[in-house]
Amino acid sequence: MQRIKIFLAIFLASFILPLTVSAKIAKQELATVAQDEVIDDDLFIGGETVLIEGTINGDLYVAGGSVIVKGTVNGDILAAGGTIDISGRVRDDVRAAGGNINLRNVDVGDSVTLAGGNITVDEDSSIGGGLVLGAGNVTVNAKVGRGITGGMGNLLLNSSVGKDINIGVGTVTLGPSTRVAGDLNYTSDEELRIDKNAKIAGKTTRTDPDSLVDREKVRKQSRLFVRSLGVGMQLWSFLSYLATGVVFLLLFKKQAVNLATSVNDNFWKNMGWGLVILVGTPFIIIIAFFTVVGIPIAAILTALFAIEIYLTKIVFAIFAGGKLTDLAGKKGANVYLSLALGLIILFVLSKIPFVSFFATLTIILVGLGAVFNLKRTLLAKNRK
Numbered sequence: 576m577q578r579i580k581i582f583l584a585i586f587l588a589s590f591i592l593p594l595t596v597s598a599k600i601a602k603q604e605l606a607t608v609a610q611d612e613v614i615d616d617d618l619f620i621g622g623e624t625v626l627i628e629g630t631i632n633g634d635l636y637v638a639g640g641s642v643i644v645k646g647t648v649n650g651d652i653l654a655a656g657g658t659i660d661i662s663g664r665v666r667d668d669v670r671a672a673g674g675n676i677n678l679r680n681v682d683v684g685d686s687v688t689l690a691g692g693n694i695t696v697d698e699d700s701s702i703g704g705g706l707v708l709g710a711g712n713v714t715v716n717a718k719v720g721r722g723i724t725g726g727m728g729n730l731l732l733n734s735s736v737g738k739d740i741n742i743g744v745g746t747v748t749l750g751p752s753t754r755v756a757g758d759l760n761y762t763s764d765e766e767l768r769i770d771k772n773a774k775i776a777g778k779t780t781r782t783d784p785d786s787l788v789d790r791e792k793v794r795k796q797s798r799l800f801v802r803s804l805g806v807g808m809q810l811w812s813f814l815s816y817l818a819t820g821v822v823f824l825l826l827f828k829k830q831a832v833n834l835a836t837s838v839n840d841n842f843w844k845n846m847g848w849g850l851v852i853l854v855g856t857p858f859i860i861i862i863a864f865f866t867v868v869g870i871p872i873a874a875i876l877t878a879l880f881a882i883e884i885y886l887t888k889i890v891f892a893i894f895a896g897g898k899l900t901d902l903a904g905k906k907g908a909n910v911y912l913s914l915a916l917g918l919i920i921l922f923v924l925s926k927i928p929f930v931s932f933f934a935t936l937t938i939i940l941v942g943l944g945a946v947f948n949l950k951r952t953l954l955a956k957n958r959k
Contacts (some may be wrong), residue, residue: 605622605623605624605625605626606620606621606622606624606625606626606639607625607626607627607628608620608626608627608628608629608631608646609628609629610628610629610646611629612628612629612630613629613630613632614629614630614631614632614633615632615633616632616633617631617633617634617635617636617650618631618633618634618635618636618637619636619637619911619912619915620635620636620637621637621638621639621821621911622639623639623640623641624639624640624641624642624643625637625638625639625641625642625643625656626643626645627643627644627645627646627648628645628646629646629647630646630647630648630649631646631647631648631649631650632649632650633649633650634648634650634651634652634653634667635648635650635651635652635653635654636653636654636817636915637652637653637654637655637656638654638655638656638814638817638818638821639656639657639821640656640657640658641656641657641658642654642655642656642658642659642660642673643660644659644660644661644662644663645662645663646663647663647664647665648663648664648665648666649666650666650667651665651667651668651669651670652665652668652669652670652671653670653671653814654669654670654671654672654673654814655671655672655673655814655815655817655818656671656673656674656818657673657674657675658673658674658675658676658677659671659673659675659676659677659691660677660679661676661677661678661679661681662678662679662680662681663680663681663682664681664682665681665682665683665684666684666685667684667685668683668685668686668687668688668704669681669683669686669687669688669689670687670688670689670810670814671688671689671690671691671814672689672690672691672810672811672814672815673690673691673692674691674692674693675691675692675693675694676689676691676693676694676695676710677694677695677696677697678695678696678697678700678717679695679697679699679700680697680699680700681700681701682700682701683700683701683702683703683704684703684704685703685704686702686703686704686705686706686707686721687702687704687705687706687707688706688707688708688806688807688810689706689707689708689709689710690708690709690710690807690810690811690814691709691710691711692710692711692712693710693711693712693713694708694710694712694713694714694727695713695714696714696715696716696717697716697717698716698717698733698734699717700716700717701717701718701720702717702718702719702720703720704720704721705719705720705721705722705723705724705738706719706721706722706723706724706725707723707724707725707803707806707807708723708724708725708726708727708730708742709725709726709727709804709807709811710725710727710728711727711728711729712727712728712729713727713729713730713731714731714733715730715731715732715733715734716733716734716750716752717734718734718735719734719735719736719737720737721736721737721738722736722737722738722739722740722741722757723736723740723741723742724740724741724742724799724800724803725742725743725803725804725807726742726743726744726800726803726804726807727742727743727744727745728744728745728746729744729745729746729747729748730742730744730746730747730748731748731750732747732748732749732750732753733749733750733751733752733753734752734753734754735752735753735754735755735756736753736754736755736756736757737756737757738756738757739755739757739758739759739760739777740755740757740758740759740760740761741760741761741796741799741800741803742760742761742762742800743761743762743763743784743800744761744762744763745763745764745765746763746765746768747761747763747765747767747768748768748769749767749768749769749770749773749775750770750773751770751771751772751773752772752773753769753770753773753774753775754773754774754776755774755775755776755777756776756777757776757777758775758777758778758779758780759775759777759778759779759780760779760780760782760796761780761781761782762781762782762783762784762796762800763781763782763783763784764783764784764785766781767779767781782796809922813918813922816888816889816892816918817914817915817918819885819889820889820892820893820914820918821911821914823886823889824910824911824914828910830949831889831890831893831910832893832910833949834890834893834942834945834946834949835890835893835894835897835910835913837945837948837949838890838891838894838941838942838945839894839897839898841944841945841948842941844944844948845940845941845942845943845944845945845947845948846937846940846941846944847944848943848944848947848948849939849940849941849942849943849944849945849947850940850944852943852944852947853939853940853943856876856880857880859876860873860876860877860880861873863876883942883943883946884939884942884943886942886946887938887939887941887942887943887945887946888918888921888938888942889914889918890942890945890946891917891921891938891941891942892913892914892916892917892918892920892921893910893913893914893917894913894917895913895916895917895920895921896912896913896914896915896916896917896918896920897910897913897917899913899916899917899920900912900913900916921934921938
């Protein structure tokens with residue numbers, strides 16, 4: 576029976592995750608890795624402000640209000656924060672989502688994927704692979720080894736690009752140092768703004784968003800853009816869940832741990848109550864709405880119901896990550912580490928046809944049931 580409970584949490588995870596990980600999770604306002612500190616494994620770290628100046632011989636998973644990476648990362652960086660500043664050296668990929676993202680004097684060995692309000696990559700930086708963007712305003716002055724793909728409001732490019740550029744953009748400006756080795760394909764209402772010294776080796780093609788040009792090349796470009804956007808949305812979803820989970824734990828750690836424990840101890844009971852809540856709540860909301868005077872109540876119930884459904888994934892991730900660390904011989908591992916590992920497990924399960932649907936339904940039902948039973952317990956204590 577116990578194996579059935581944890582099946583969704585650990586299936587496939589053992590094939591993609593290391594059994595030994597290093598985690599440094601800070602409750603204080605500033606979480607740091609000192610300049611002379613070396614972490615010989617993957618690192619999970621979170622805090623209001625995170626400063627990484629040392630060496631990470633593995634992947635770096637970081638979330639915070641302000642994230643600053645100045646050291647060396649001999650792996651990937653996965654970052655989420657309000658402001659993200661990355662410099663130094665990254666051997667593999669960088670994936671980040673935030674309000675303002677700055678890459679300054681950073682050497683990235685492979686690809687970079689960024690989603691944010693304002694993104695700047697300075698001239699002292701270099702990107703060995705491709706650059707995928709989803710942003711409001713983007714400035715790229717660094718050399719890009721392969722191509723650029725994505726969607727943005729405004730793009731200022733003043734550097735070399737090793738392959739094609741395929742973007743959807745409001746305005747695009749090419750500075751005098753721009754060198755594009757491939758084609759430039761962009762979808763925009765406005766014409767390209769290009770300096771006389773900029774050079775594009777391939778073809779330049781602009782597609783009007785309102786046009787109905789039926790050409791195979793345009794269809795291929797659209798499919799490529801949709802796939803790139805899909806990747807960006809999946810990345811954003813994962814990072815937003817991670818950031819929300821960290822904040823949730825910082826504010827309600829005890830309640831979150833209790834919910835995860837309830838998922839483990841009362842799995843089937845929670846699933847039954849979750850089914851009642853999932854079916855009954857919309858019915859109550861509809862009745863309240865049609866009473867007219869109950870419209871405000873219906874609106875509040877709808878908001879609370881949506882929040883609870885969103886939090887079910889975070890609660891289940893803590894449970895699943897905790898099970899995985901227990902199986903790896905790391906009983907009592909840090910709850911922040913459990914959250915990160917659990918979200919990775921759920922992300923993998925979401926990519927498996929059929930399993931994705933049943934996994935999502937199970938998470939919602941068990942999570943809603945756990946939240947309901949916790950509220951019942953708290954109300955019972957308050958009455959006493």
